[in-house]
Amino acid sequence: MNPIKHVAIIMDGNGRWGLKNKKSRNLGHEAGLRTVEKIIAETIKNKIKYLTLFAFSTENWRRPKKEINFLLSLLQKFLLSKINEFDKNEIKLKILGTKVFSNKLNSELKKAEAKTSNNKKLQVNLALNYGSKSELIYSIKKLKKKRLKISIKNLEDNLFTKNIPDPEILIRTGDTKRLSNFLLWQMAYTELFFEKKLWPDFNGKDYNRILREFKKIKRNFGKI
Numbered sequence: 001m002n003p004i005k006h007v008a009i010i011m012d013g014n015g016r017w018g019l020k021n022k023k024s025r026n027l028g029h030e031a032g033l034r035t036v037e038k039i040i041a042e043t044i045k046n047k048i049k050y051l052t053l054f055a056f057s058t059e060n061w062r063r064p065k066k067e068i069n070f071l072l073s074l075l076q077k078f079l080l081s082k083i084n085e086f087d088k089n090e091i092k093l094k095i096l097g098t099k100v101f102s103n104k105l106n107s108e109l110k111k112a113e114a115k116t117s118n119n120k121k122l123q124v125n126l127a128l129n130y131g132s133k134s135e136l137i138y139s140i141k142k143l144k145k146k147r148l149k150i151s152i153k154n155l156e157d158n159l160f161t162k163n164i165p166d167p168e169i170l171i172r173t174g175d176t177k178r179l180s181n182f183l184l185w186q187m188a189y190t191e192l193f194f195e196k197k198l199w200p201d202f203n204g205k206d207y208n209r210i211l212r213e214f215k216k217i218k219r220n221f222g223k224i
């Protein structure tokens with residue numbers, strides 16, 4: 001049976017869910033946060049050590065300002081209200097991406113990372129202002145600056161995901177089959193699961209079904 005250390009999720013479909021059910025994209029983002037809490041709890045139950053959630057991409061800056069502001073303030077509120085609970089549940093929070101937000105949000109993110117940095121039960125990586133292409137460029141630039149050889153090991157040691165094992169599983173909800181600039185290097189051998197359901201409708205049962213399906217896959221890594 002395949003062990004699972006790391007699950008990565010592209011949480012897509014909030015906007016469509018909001019328009020369909022509440023006549024507002026933003027209310028879909030709010031509903032999406034409830035799914036985040038459910039999936040974190042299921043990840044702990046399944047004894048998986050890393051969960052990476054794609055929350056905001058480098059391309060999402062192209063959205064209307066109003067939606068961006070709503071999303072970021074929602075995130076700020078969520079962090080402020082949940083960080084103590086995360087800490088109590090021994091969850092470590094790590095941000096993947098550069099912190100280019102308001103001073104307030106940047107400092108809340110830093111504080112949340114510092115507060116939870118010694119927790120060992122589950123590491124939740126929140127990909128925020130994350131883009132795989134800029135992450136790779138950033139790593140290569142660091143190698144040049146440190147005069148290090150360009151090798152797989154050195155490159156990986158300078159990604160945001162340093163010391164995090166590659167995800168075995170990617171889940172994308174929202175009925176779209178693309179990677180949208182997410183963990184392109186890290187997912188070279190990841191098993192991909194594309195789900196029809198929109199993120200706010202995705203639940204623990206769907207998640208556990210995917211985990212079971214994954215365990216049955218024969219993973220070759222080039223061998224036979």
Ligand code: IPE
Pocket residue numbers: 011012013014015016017055056057060071174
């Ligand atoms: C994913 O949901 C969340 C973010 C990108 C922040 P979307 O907002 O992309 O929802 P759809 O795909 O438009 O329905």
Ligand code: IPE
Pocket residue numbers: 010011012013054055056057059060176178180
């Ligand atoms: C991917 O979703 C990014 C996040 C879930 C944060 P998008 O909805 O932004 O992706 P595209 O633009 O449809 O590919």
Ligand code: MG
Pocket residue numbers: 012013174
């Ligand atoms: Mg989308």
